[in-house]
Amino acid sequence: MKDLSNWLRKHTDVRTIRVAAADLNGQARGKRIPARFAENVLKNGTRFPMSVLNLDIWGEDIEDSPLVFEMGDADGILRPTERGFMPMPWLEAPTALLPIWMFRENGQPYDGDPRHALRAVVDRYRTHGLTPVVAVELEFFLIDDSGKTLQVPPSPRSGKRRKAAETMSIRALDAFDTFFTDLYDACEAMDIPADTAISETGLGQFEINMMHTDDALRAADDAWLFKMLVKGLARRHGFAASFMAKPYPEYSGNGLHTHFSLLDAQGRNVFDNGGPEGTEVLRQAVAGCLTGMHDSALVFAPHANSYDRLVPGAHAPTAICWGYENRTVAIRVPSGSPSARRIEHRVAGGDVNPYLMLAAILGAALVGIEDGLQAPAPVTGNAYAMEDLAQLPGSWAAAIDAFEKSPFIARILPPELVRNYMFTKRQELHYMAELTPEEQVELYLDTV
Template sequence: MKDWLRKNPHVRTIRVAAADLNGQARGKRIPARFADKVVKDGTRFPFSILNLDIWGEDIDDSPLVFDQGDQDGVLKPTERGFMPMPWLEAPSALLPIWMFRENGQPYDGDPRHALNAVVQRYKARGLTPVVAMELEFFLIDDSGKTMQVPASPRSGKRRKAAETLSIRALDAFDTFFTDLYDACEAMDIPADTTTSETGLGQFEVNLMHCDDPLRAADDAWLFKMLVKGLARRHGFAASFMAKPYAEYSGSGLHTHFSVVDEKGENIFDSGGPKGTAQLRHAVAGCLEAMHDSTLLFAPHMNSYDRLVPDKHAPTAISWGYENRTAAIRIPAGNPAARRIEHRVAGGDVNPYLMLTAILGAALSGLEDGKEPPPAVAGNAYAMDLPQIPATWDAAIDAFEHSDTVYRFLPKELIHNFVQTKRQELHYINELSPEERIELYLDTV
């Protein structure tokens, strides 16, 4: 890590940052000449900082604050190391960190540690998840009273219509996407294909598959930070909020995953289109946990505006082969690449908690060996199937009282997340719809 700074002497400041429960970057700015101390000793801030609400406020009655004296945790660099921050004007570097207790034990309220615990359980079975993500977001001109698609830097015109898989839409913002791909390369984020989507000014970028789930979640977290920061440099906003426009489809964060054994062979590959019994067991685990863990896939009030029928987001707890109306899709293609696509999460999630829920549920399914219900064929919206919670408060209740989520999340994190969401639910009811959009636009 020290070598990176020595090879980049132009870097003047660093940011050390960890992801809180909402996926917000919390940390400090430090002059680059003091970076060696951070690398060696880490830094410190209160445990409660990873348990702030969406406004950045303490959680009322949280035991982390006054009951425990607002004690410090120790934050140490992750294996990611330093990387540039191309969205800032001054040469700067970001150092991702995660939280530990004074005795060196991982802090259970840190979402990255929750994911690592699930990954270690896979490793104990000789298994490795391979993960890829598809992140949708909107480019938005929020300079006026009404949000709208930004004017094209090329033509100066606004295309106020859906531009599904439109090359013209991509070319209209070619300067932004060129800078984005250059920045991804500099930060070692594996950005692959970009497409324009069905929403107004909506795009999707795919991140390549990775056999390190922690790194995959890092990539998604860093990518969201990068896109939002870089868009502001280009004079508009980028937002991963689930549903900025009522009349258009929202933004998802679809996750594809397979599992390989110690020989590097995909345990979902049967040599044919249907996959193995282990694939079905993993699907069964995901379906069984889906209702109670919806809060991790849809963590905000606006999230539930996306989860409505016939708007390209799942509402039924279901699975199917090559079926995008189902919550879980098994894509067609080469059997060696047989995988599960989990389609519930919105773009507004914390990637660490989302991936913990998906991989943790799949592992529970592999451990239990249960069979899923029959795969659906046709329009899942029109079928009589178990449903994902339709409201934020229902999802909070299901998460809080679940027996399922304790199989892959520590009790402290569950308690902290419930307190966070209940506080947000209380205070957000005081806001107008316009104020809610303004809140979510830049934060999530």
């Protein structure tokens, strides 16, 4: 509290603050408050209905949700997370963002808050004397959406549009050098650990990796804040940035890959056996991720457009399998130094809620460790061509059904969150059928 108050006193140019929490779709929900009244938020928190964290992608109430009329649309109390204040470099006026999360009136965490769901999984690891170390890779497109069809923006340097994918092209990065320079400066100001940037296989597509951290909540915060920053900053530069799973049918979509390892109480990587194959604990974690993958697909592919990405041969996994140094599988174990042995989970699209994604991944791995599950043989070669492998759900509706009925999901996520998420996705499924493909793209381009 004292540090937060000091931050405000040191930044007297800040005129307003935003207090914001992530809803189940990862949308920022909150309030704008004059900076002179910010101390009240620090002291007493702020309030808004619990149903606000359970809105659909349009920001509408969930019609069947008991949170709305059945429970009188009761308030939750939202308090600052440990992240504290940070600038919002994509806005014109000096403004600070204060991330918050929701509690009940009695001080207990609100189970419908996705950040609390991840916290609960991390707490379970702590009871085993384990700490997840996490890093994420975020892919996004820079898009000119000013016309009837989406296209890559013209380069601010040359004025030309590069209408082809340029995988790992320095020229593609340099074409938007001003944007990326501003982006890295903004990440430093917001304390987001952005590392390497590359151009990807899609049209105007890029990827930025985050540095690994032994704080999974912070890793999710970084991903959530980074998505907000990239979209806001791109608009300041005159174009759009989008993390939607598949904006262009003919190009690969956006992924959000997660790398993780586990440290014991002495700080040793429990996946490291000194060789390339990793430990039994690594294979148990892999087995847990594979066992829970079908039922948790709705977390990794939460929207109608998500399933356009999960098609064979499009650089996104479709089969539930794993392998060493193989990018056609869902779970990859990268090569490299044994001390850095880790698991890469490759299923999630860029359109996910990072808190739910990490809760599902780390929760599944922990179930595998707790139950001593055995992983199948690793896949070598092209997993897309192997017809005998179990598959991810092929549609949004199938993923919703699998998630709702899953005893595995019930071991990872609290019942209230599962219920709220189901209500949300069934409502979205119903109303999305009324939209044309063009209207769906317009909706998802800026939201997810």
